[in-house]
Amino acid sequence: MEGLAERARTILVTSGKGGVGKSNISLNLALAARRLGRTVLLLDADLGLGNADILAGVSPRHHLADVLHGRCSLAEAVVPGPGGIDLLAGGNGLVDLPPLDGIRWRKVLSEVARRDWQLVIVDGGAGLTGPVRPQLVAARELLVVTTGEPTSMADAYAVIKLVATHNPGARLWLVANQVRDEREGRAVCERLAAVCATFLGVQVQYLGSVPFDAHLRAAVRRQVPLLAVAPGSPAARAILTMAARLLGLPAPATGGLLAFMARLGIPALKRGGAVAAQD
């Protein structure tokens, strides 16, 4: 039987620089994967600054921070999102958050593990510090989003360097967003990948390019996922292609949710071969 540690393929969407398009790519990738037949949880791990719920046009009564604070159960916080995905919102505007690797975080992840999603897309925060760092070190599969701007590429390089140093062997994907076309996006990623190969000795795979697309801006304003409102738009088509490419490859070994949790340092999940999700 498939081990629990291998289930719920977990992909962290991250970036060095903020505002490059992580949340929109996470949300629409989740919808694309659902279209391709997978059950999907979109987990907004950008605590305190989360906006996946706003982009998805849902208003959950609770969010991850409430669960972390013990104000509600996970079941109460996970809501059906658009396009058949499930969504766990990250909450916004809060300052009294418990540490991400605290006991409640472990509890919520254990609860998540009991559910049977085939794919978990984690919309992470930008940067290298705070709660983002343990996620970068724990994820076995990461999708690094960059634009073609040198500042964004330099920050993406810094993320990849941290992963290469502290999380060797993790599978790294590059996505160029807000580019003119596929040609420009591919060139951006190839340039970055070449620098990573030369200076870090790490392979970074090109996943795809999402063009700058006014449809995406319009979708954000309407609080509807691009894939739901304009599935034929250039950015939506690019994201569908990326999802097919991503799901075409099997998950990396121990690329499941519980293995992700174990690497976040959850002792209960490390015990023995059978992974026991315990409170």
Ligand SMILES: Nc1ncnc2c1ncn2[C@@H]1O[C@H](COP(=O)(O)OP(=O)(O)OP(=O)(O)O)[C@@H](O)[C@H]1O
């Ligand atoms: N492909 C695109 N075409 C046009 N506009 C885009 C595209 N991608 C992102 N944007 C614009 O950039 C904004 C920020 O995107 P998003 O919220 O997904 O970024 P983020 O990386 O999650 O930001 P943060 O670091 O703050 O979490 C969007 O609201 C949208 O206006």
Ligand SMILES: [Mg+2]
């Ligand atoms: Mg975001």
